[in-house]
Amino acid sequence: xxxxxxxxxxxxxxxxxxxxFDLNPEDVPISLILDLAKDVANGxxxxxxPFSAFVAGLVAGRRGGSPEDVRAAVAxxxxxxGDWQG
Numbered sequence: 001x002x003x004x005x006x007x008x009x010x011x012x013x014x015x016x017x018x019x020x021f022d023l024n025p026e027d028v029p030i031s032l033i034l035d036l037a038k039d040v041a042n043g044x045x046x047x048x049x050p051f052s053a054f055v056a057g058l059v060a061g062r063r064g065g066s067p068e069d070v071r072a073a074v075a076x077x078x079x080x081x082g083d084w085q086g
Contacts, residue, residue: 026067029074036074043081052077 014028036056037049044052060066060073 027070029067029070032071032074036078039078040081044084044086048081052081 010030014030017023018025018028033053033056036053040052041049056070056073056077059076060070063069063073
């Protein structure tokens, strides 16, 4: 088995996560999270991207965990990254 997931296998990995954790497709917004990672990596630093995605998920869960909560938490993180002066 490869150490790295090829880009074309992302949907398969997302499907496996959804199945394992009994999630709906809207619970795992791939493009939203990838965009968050891109914005944070470009606006803050590359290592901040996975950490920021984790924080967005944590915040969304604390807000209730709905898809809307996820989108709002991601938007908050992306805005913070865009405003980052570090």
